[in-house]
Amino acid sequence: MSSNADYDDAPVDVLGIGFGPSNLALAIALQEQGLLGSAAGGGGRLRFMERQNQFGWHQGMLLDGARMQISFLKDLATMRSPSSPYTFLHYLQDRGRLVDFINGKTFFPSRIEFHDYLEWAAARFSRVVEYGSEVIGIEPVYTGDVVQEVDVVVQRADGIRRHRARNIVFAAGLQPWIPEGITLSDRIWHSSELLHRLREINVAGIRKALVIGAGQSAAEVTSHLHQVCPNAQVHSVFARFGYSVADDSPFANRIFDPEAVDVHFRAAPDIRQMLRRYHDGTNYSVVDLDLISDLFERSYQEKVVHDQRLHFHNLSRVTRCVQTPAGADVTVHDLVEGHVESMTCDLVVFATGYRPVDPRCFLGPLLEHCQLDAGGRVALARDYRVLTSPRIRSRIFVQGATEDSHGLSSGLLSNVAVRAGEIAESLAEALREQGEPLTAAAR
Incomplete structure (x- = not known):
């Protein structure tokens, strides 16, 4: 095990890999469940590692005049909690543009405006995000023969650091x-x-x-x-x-409904492939x-x-x-x-x-304890949790690289709010099972 000198901070209960829209939505859901204490803090219970030096989402394609292809209601929170203070409508009110947006009579904001909304939300969690931190590996931490925590190895400008965590949420986005x-x-x-x-x-x-x-x-x-x-x-x-x-017609768009994830997850492999063929034209x-x-x-x-x-x-x-x-x-x-x-x-x-970043690239020795599906990908439960052997007590979640198991919406914004809520609920359950929060003395 590495020495304490390698560690930058106290252990955390949840460590997120990547801080794009998916893990940003998760931070919001966790904060609204009371698992962070406050949006600006969190008492060390949550941390995110982001490779970019600042928040950014497809910035190379923020073209003048380009509009979102989904409704503004499919933002970071509305589909999960319409009264959330992190909805696009709250953003508009805060920016003083709510009336003007309504008068524009559109469901589809410009891509530049939606990126500004994402930045607006991300700024409220700046204290729990380490930008300029690229995760290069995950190592198991054994208590006897059981993995109770993991060490996340991070490359930064000032060298390699480690962060200890009970649970990790992988959302490294697309490459x-x-x-x-x-x-x-x-x-x-x-x-x-x-x-x-x-x-x-x-x-x-x-x-x-x-x-x-x-x-x-x-x-x-x-x-x-x-x-x-x-x-x-x-x-x-x-x-x-x-x-x-x-094809963005109303019936075809139902493939992106939250309920469609349940349908896809329960379906046999040949039915999943059929759904993919039928609805490729939506995306x-x-x-x-x-x-x-x-x-x-x-x-x-x-x-x-x-x-x-x-x-x-x-x-x-x-x-x-x-x-x-x-x-x-x-x-x-x-x-x-x-x-x-x-x-x-x-x-x-x-x-x-x-292509989605494959979580297998980071799991290292943990991969031998993870179940794989017929295609050699990590197998997932309905709550986006990696299925592991009983020796792994830490929970590992995947956001984004889940289309084969959870359907077309798994890597898109359409279902980001609902997905974040489901993962937040599973994390809350995990923390209840795992007992008291980690402290520095636990190392």
Whole structure:
């Protein structure tokens, strides 16, 4: 066991890995259950480790005019507790914009405004969050042959530190995904970097830009580059015939209802796969109709005036993308006709989505005590708790990497408030079973 000198603070009852919307919603639920004492403090019972140096949620895609694709009522608290002081409506009242928002007659705030709401809520928990702290491992702490606590190993600018905890909640979010063989560079980006990268270059000097992807992010990046790079030919490449419309109709949206999690969790594996196939169109590789129509209209009007800057390569795939001194050499393969087109681009953006961070990467020796499902993932109970052997008394929860067991809404904002409440209730039960709070003397 490591020496006490490795530890920065007293042990905690709950340690959260990551502090994005999921664990922020959990902090709110725990505070409202009385498990934190006060929003600003908490008596050492709760701590979060966040890799970023400050709160941020998809900041590289906070594009002007981009709106949320879910109702503001699916915020951090409303679906669990409409009277919570952490709802979006309370935020609007605090900011002095409630009446103006109502007069706007929309359920869908801008992405910039919703991010401001998240920052507003996160600021109220700053004393229980350690920013600039990247979790690199979790180690069991044995009492005899039983794991009563765990040590969370954290990399910070000033070195490696340890935090002892009874229970952990894993919510490390998503990581950008790019096709195999692609190397990101100063001219080949993932869409998550878009705004950060554009600030570093002369957009007026961009002559040719290429975007890969068929989903909402790809369409938004294509639209944004077409607007902010006035001299650029903007090419969009996707394997579909055209952008597919997101199905946000009332019946289809029921797949994101809290009750849908129970249905998905109880369903047999083949039924889960069927539900995924049926309802992929609500979230994956789909685009809002208004944005599709806008892009089509722009392209059409450019044809009318014989000044084409917006180009769509459908039924196509990028088979080569390599950085060069002049930018990036790209090969586009027509999947139907077999034609191959080579072009040199000033910048290339892969809007190819994200993958959830796998909790198995952090569990280390604990993994041998965790049950795995048929796909080799950690097996979860309905309350998002990792199923472990009786030798593990600590509870480990997972937020986000749970789509296979809990359905489409598990990694999305739609169910974040309800999910946080369920985990908070399970944590309250765990703390009752575990007895008195940990103290420094317990080490």
